[in-house]
Structure formats: structure tokens, C-alpha cells
Amino acid sequence: MTIHDERDRNGLTESEFLESYDVSNYDRPSVTVDMLIFTVMDKEQENFRKLPEKSLQLLLIKRGEHPYLGQWALPGGFVAPHESLDEGAARELYSETNIRDIYMEQLYTWGDVGRDPRTRVISCSYLALVDRTALQVQAGDDADDAQWFEVGYRVLQEKKTNLAEGWELEKIVQLTLTHGSTRLTATVKLVETISDRKSVLRREIVESKGIGFDHAKIIEYAIGRLRNKIEYTDIAFYLMPHLFTLTALQQVYEVILGKELLAAAFRRKIAPMVLETNELTKDAGHRPSKLYRFDPNWNRTF
Amino acid sequence: MTIHDERDRNGLTESEFLESYDVSNYDRPSVTVDMLIFTVMDKEQENFRKLPEKSLQLLLIKRGEHPYLGQWALPGGFVAPHESLDEGAARELYSETNIRDIYMEQLYTWGDVGRDPRTRVISCSYLALVDRTALQVQAGDDADDAQWFEVGYRVLQEKKTNLAEGWELEKIVQLTLTHGSTRLTATVKLVETISDRKSVLRREIVESKGIGFDHAKIIEYAIGRLRNKIEYTDIAFYLMPHLFTLTALQQVYEVILGKELLAAAFRRKIAPMVLETNELTKDAGHRPSKLYRFDPNWNRTF
């Protein structure tokens, strides 16, 4: 039995549900906001000396209704007539997670025709970053469960093909989302076609196991933005507590970039963005380290 | 008499038009695409020796209907039920300008509540770049006139205020759009509020003369994106003909960045992105220059 034969609370299968769904006389699309809420968490660590490893986590919600019943999807919902997109995003964030007042930025708007089987839906996605330590997420009023999933991002293949008038780059990415024994995977293909006069980037879901809608694509996009922006902005600090060690900060960079960094170089690079405090960590199985905070005078350009 | 008392082809003023406009029972917003079509053009030059100066140009359309009748606005229109956002953008581009197959990228989605006086409209904006030499724009089938406006971008003020918990950056930008004797201006205020936990960037129109809707904001945003992306991508080449001189390329960079560059440094920096050809310019009042083309093997990362 595939997921699509499963019945919802009204006893309908997905195809029965879709048949009964009234699509008629809507020539306007529905507009939703989808939230990509990321945080960084410590993994378990047995050795008392070693620092805990960090992992990048994404909040997903288990669908309690058709379509994609039982699968996991991004939190989100319809934009109300009286609220802006930003307000809608903030409202959805709060109502589904009780989180408020965190870093948020608009990511991209997804408008392919068949992306929601019910009707035409255009989704505006938002990236949000939270400090895990200042956080106690509860699934909101909806009885859906909300859960943090560890994010894995792996490039499976990169390919370049020369065409008559230009060339084509193809990249295949494997996404892995794990929470306890639940493991969701997706394969997303990025195809960039470049010629003299234009350049088109297409994103395509090759396979999506356990992730609803086209959300795998959106997640892939968001990780790309995160990786990009962490290099030249201060977004990493929105994932940190007020005081932090430089090693903890470095771990956040590493977990987002998916590669190791040299401590010496990292410290020098980050130095102008942080201020030293007099406080120290203690009770580690090694030399204590200074705590730092973000420097409000760091010169961002906008 | 202000613009708002002007009458449309049905003899209605803006407020009469709005009263008669049926807003009822639409709980779904309308969704449109707005196109920001940029190109670079030569200015007139009297001295036979001197190279013509370049200017950045943006395509605007004169509104023939309420609201903002008689003002200029970005080309765009409603997204049809059967087309994706990208397709809608390409269709609007073609139908209003007869341009096809050029560089296009989604910019940002604008969803404030009062941004269109008729009803709730959410607009997804697209940036498009054209090579002026390969271009003969005609206003599309609509009888509206489409016209290229020279773009001016000037920062009037930058201010930083320290707050109790963080700080605030304010930047005031003056936009100038000129076509012949038509001169449109707008003042846009950017306010970025930053604290430990969040960061919000608000964009606000202080004044907008002759530019309809909130399009001044969108134009300001697009110029920012252009300036940013020209530094690390190959978008500049979509504004160039197939073969070009390095000085012409440098002029494009200068006109977008709004500052002069040193030729020596520019050439070295751009060298890995271009290939030399054997062709030369001629009939200039000075030493001929080699023509270059974009190097398809330049390593973009995506």
C-alpha cells in the first residue's frame, strides 16, 4: 500500500479527496507562506573531553490531512487578506511553533502549476533562524506534530556538457532529513543552461521520500542561500546565544558550509565581527575558553 | 489639478473608479509579475575622439488606465492559471516588448496590503537584462507606450542610531528616471533594525513623482541586486553584444556600480572571464582595441 491509498480523517483516499475538492471558479491562485526554520543543535557526546558535534536542524510538520497525508512538510499556511507577506510569515511561525521575534528573510516564491494537487498555489518561502538554546518549540494549536530534523546535504554528481550555443551544468544533490529513526530523503537535480543571451536555472525533484509537495526543492534552495550568506553577512549570529565561544561559532560555520575550517584562519576572519568578554567557560575537560559576543559596530553594508 | 483628478477613458476620476471597482468576495489575492528590464545604452557624444558615455536604462510603461493614470510603471500583468511564474514573466516580457529569450531572474515578491488601491495584489518581480545592440523594442499590442528611462541612483543620507538593544541603520536613496524631457523622481528610505535576535529591513517610499504604485521601491531593490551580483557573477555579459572591447565592458560595470574603476585593475580582474579574439575595432579616433568574448569555461559555482 502506498501512501496515496491511506485514508484521512473523513475516510477518503487522496484521489477521492481530490475528486471531491472544489476547484471550480477560482481563477486567482491561492497564496501561502512556507517557513524554513533552521537551528543548530548539539549532538550527543559520550567522551567527556570531546566537544559535542553540532548539527543543522530544520523544523518540519507531519501532515494530518490530504494531500501528502502522513508525510512531512514545511510549516506554513495561507496569507490572509489583511496581512502582508511578512506578517503572514511571522504569524505562521508563531502559530505553529510559538516562536516569535527571530531573524526572518524572504527566500523565493514558488509558482509552478502542478505543485499542489488541490488547486493552483503560489508559495512565498521564508528563511528563519533561531538560537536553539533560547528555544522550547511546541507544536502549535494544530494537533500536527512539529519536529526538528537533522539536515544532510550531499552533492552526488556534477556534470558539464558543452552545447552548440553555450553549455549546461548539472548538479545532483541528495538531501537527508533525520529525526530519531525517521529518515526522509530527496534527490534534487539542478540544471543550469547558459548561452550567450540567457541563462536558466531549473530545479527538479528526482525523488522525494517522506517529504510532501515540492518542499525538497525549497529546502535545497534554502541551504544554498544559507551557505552563501554565511560567507558575507552576520546571519550565523542569529543561530548563536548571546555569549559563545569562537569554537562554537566555528562549528556553526562548519555545519552550514559542510566542510572543516582551520581554526587560526577562522579566528582572524571573524575577529572584526566579535567582541571579547571577560567571561570564560568552565567544567570542560580541557582549557577554558573566552566567551565572545557579536560586535554591534561591525560594519555591514546594505 | 493633481493626477488623481484626471479622468480615464470612461470619464472616471481615480476615486470614482475605485468606488465602482468590485472588490467584493475576493479572499484570494491577485498575483502579478512585474518586469525590471535593464539595458545599457550609449549617450550622444559630440567629440569624434571621445568614447560615448554609457547609461543604465530601465523600461517603463505609461499607464493608460486607473489607478496612476498617466504615470509610469513597470511592465507586468496577472499570472494566468495555466502558467508558472517564470512563464508568466516571459509572456509579459514578450507581449509588452517583443523581447524574448533573454536573461531573467526572480527578484523579490511584494505583498504589502495597500500596495494596489484596487484590491489585494501580490507582485512577483523579475529582473531581465538585454543587450541594447540586439534590440528593437516596440511597445506591445497594448497601445501603452513603452519607453527606456535613464536610471540615476544617489544616496542622499546614511545614518546609524544606537538603540538600547541593538541599532538602526537608515539610508535615503534618490532615484531619477529620465527620458527626453520626462523626469521621474522618487525617494526611498531603507531602515534596517538590528538586535541580538533579529534583523528587519524595511523599505519605504518617501516620495514618488510620476512613478506608479510602489514601483520606486522595487526599482531601488533591483538596482541593489544588480550592483551586488555584478561583483561576483557573469550578469554583465548579458548586457553586452557577443563581441565587445574591455573598455566597453568596464563602462558597463561603472555605470551599474555608479563609480569609476581603474582600467589596469579591471582588466586583470576580468581576464579569467573573457577570451581574446583576433578582431579589432576600427574607425575610432584613436588606437583600435581588441574584441573579446565571454569565456564559456569560466568557472561559475552554483
Add this chain to the structure above:
DNA sequence: ACAAAAGTGTTGTAAATACACCCATGC
């Protein structure tokens, strides 16, 4: 000849990279 642009070389500074090394703590 000369105005104007095309194009190269040289030098100083700043940033990123790689590696080696010493320091401080808990057990």
C-alpha cells in the same frame, strides 16, 4: 604632431592559507 584610448609593468598593502607551536584545564 596630438588627442584619446589601448594596453602593460611595477610596487606596496591587505587578506587568505597552511602549518607549527605553546598554553591551560580536568581527570
Add this chain to the structure above:
DNA sequence: GCATGGGTGTATTTACAACACTTTTGT
């Protein structure tokens, strides 16, 4: 003492800015 992370110094390379200077054409 030892494992582990905290933290610094140094040498090498790379990028870039500033400026001076030579080359080549049309009139």
C-alpha cells in the same frame, strides 16, 4: 602525564589598488 581544545606566530601565496609608462590609431 595526557588528551583535548584554546589560542598565537610566522611564512607563503594571492588579490587588489595606485600609478607610471608605452603603444597605436585618425585627423
